[in-house]
Amino acid sequence: MARVYNFSAGPAVLPEEVLKEAAAEMLDYNGTGMSVMEMSHRSKAYQQIIDDAEKDLRELMNIPDNYKVLFLQGGASQQFAMIPMNLMKNKKAAYIITGQWAKKAYQEAQKYGDAKAVASSADKTFSYIPDCSDLDIDDDTDYVYICENNTIYGTKYKELPNTKGKILVSDVSSCFLSEPVDVTKYGVIYGGVQKNIGPAGVVIVIIREDLITEDVLPGTPTMLQYKTHADNGSMYNTPPCYGIYICGKVFKWIKKQGGLEAMKERNEKKAKILYDFLDSSKLFKGTVVPKDRSLMNVPFVTGNEELDAKFVKEAKEAGFENLKGHRTVGGMRASIYNAMPIEGVEKLVEFMKKFEAENM
Numbered sequence: 001m002a003r004v005y006n007f008s009a010g011p012a013v014l015p016e017e018v019l020k021e022a023a024a025e026m027l028d029y030n031g032t033g034m035s036v037m038e039m040s041h042r043s044k045a046y047q048q049i050i051d052d053a054e055k056d057l058r059e060l061m062n063i064p065d066n067y068k069v070l071f072l073q074g075g076a077s078q079q080f081a082m083i084p085m086n087l088m089k090n091k092k093a094a095y096i097i098t099g100q101w102a103k104k105a106y107q108e109a110q111k112y113g114d115a116k117a118v119a120s121s122a123d124k125t126f127s128y129i130p131d132c133s134d135l136d137i138d139d140d141t142d143y144v145y146i147c148e149n150n151t152i153y154g155t156k157y158k159e160l161p162n163t164k165g166k167i168l169v170s171d172v173s174s175c176f177l178s179e180p181v182d183v184t185k186y187g188v189i190y191g192g193v194q195k196n197i198g199p200a201g202v203v204i205v206i207i208r209e210d211l212i213t214e215d216v217l218p219g220t221p222t223m224l225q226y227k228t229h230a231d232n233g234s235m236y237n238t239p240p241c242y243g244i245y246i247c248g249k250v251f252k253w254i255k256k257q258g259g260l261e262a263m264k265e266r267n268e269k270k271a272k273i274l275y276d277f278l279d280s281s282k283l284f285k286g287t288v289v290p291k292d293r294s295l296m297n298v299p300f301v302t303g304n305e306e307l308d309a310k311f312v313k314e315a316k317e318a319g320f321e322n323l324k325g326h327r328t329v330g331g332m333r334a335s336i337y338n339a340m341p342i343e344g345v346e347k348l349v350e351f352m353k354k355f356e357a358e359n360m
């Protein structure tokens with residue numbers, strides 16, 4: 001069995017330990033004689049799995065009691081609609097456009113009310129985070145929306161926007177559990193889990209309790225109301241059982257690594273190896289303004305499309321998978337999520353040095 005170094009942006013690398021544990025439990029979970037996939041979500045064994053997952057996540061992120069944790073379906077993209085449907089009481093929201101995911105959320109919100117783009121970095125291909133210290137936010141704005149780590153463009157907010165007292169809603173899909181966060185600064189934190197936590201399809205929503213109400217936009221389907229899921233412990237209907245079980249294992253794995261402080265330290269160390277090389281290389285260069293660089297997604301280019309393609313091809317042959325940049329931006333991108341070991345990044349940089357020597 002040969003495992004590759006998988007730099008995919010998502011679905012992405014998971015901790016090997018977690019995959020091995022899941023494999024060992026595939027036919028018989030904890031003496032139940034069945035796989036978690038085959039188990040009733042109303043069983044005692046499954047209730048324990050989802051309860052433990054929530055408890056461990058709360059512990060990891062230090063989530064206050066007045067926030068609910070919901071395990072939902074539909075991926076991150078479903079939240080693009082759920083957020084306005086549930087939160088647009090005045091039908092007004094402010095969006096900060098830092099890339100494709102923020103833009104998609106913004107466009108979706110326009111279906112439900114007056115979604116206003118209050119800042120954008122589109123002028124420089126989303127290579128930076130705009131100044132958000134004094135945004136034009138109306139008094140009756142329901143919330144301010146950000147995409148905190150921009151998976152495609154490789155930028156990350158190092159400081160949260162000044163929302164002028166409005167609720168902050170944040171898509172953290174690609175930086176979930178990569179470093180400590182102060183949950184109290186947000187109204188809603190949500191993310192698809194397939195970047196840093198588990199299998200695609202699960203989305204985790206951490207939402208302040210007072211934002212969960214019956215006062216939603218007319219016609220909002222039952223399944224798209226936060227209240228439905230909050231009132232039923234994320235089990236109004238059959239949840240994505242197996243995905244939640246894997247998320248729970250990843251939470252335990254992160255706890256074992258030392259929690260979010262330790263993840264941050266490790267992630268900074270990994271990213272530094274790659275960024276330091278990019279800053280010193282004569283062939284490769286990073287595409288993001290240094291102060292806004294993501295710890296998770298690192299886009300880079302050679303400046304020559306043919307050479308980029310050659311690099312991606314030769315890297316693949318050498319066991320470094322999924323380094324091709326997003327189809328809309330080209331170049332390369334190395335996603336170095338929590339589960340990417342330091343050796344993976346060190347070996348990638350070694351390979352890049354060799355490629356540079358051969359192609360300069």
Ligand SMILES: *Cc1c(COP(=O)(O)O)cnc(C)c1O
Pocket residue numbers: 010074075076077078101147149150151171172173174192195201
């Ligand atoms: C991948 C991604 C999404 C979309 O996730 P889906 O689960 O495919 O809907 C949304 N936002 C960000 C920041 C992402 O990285």
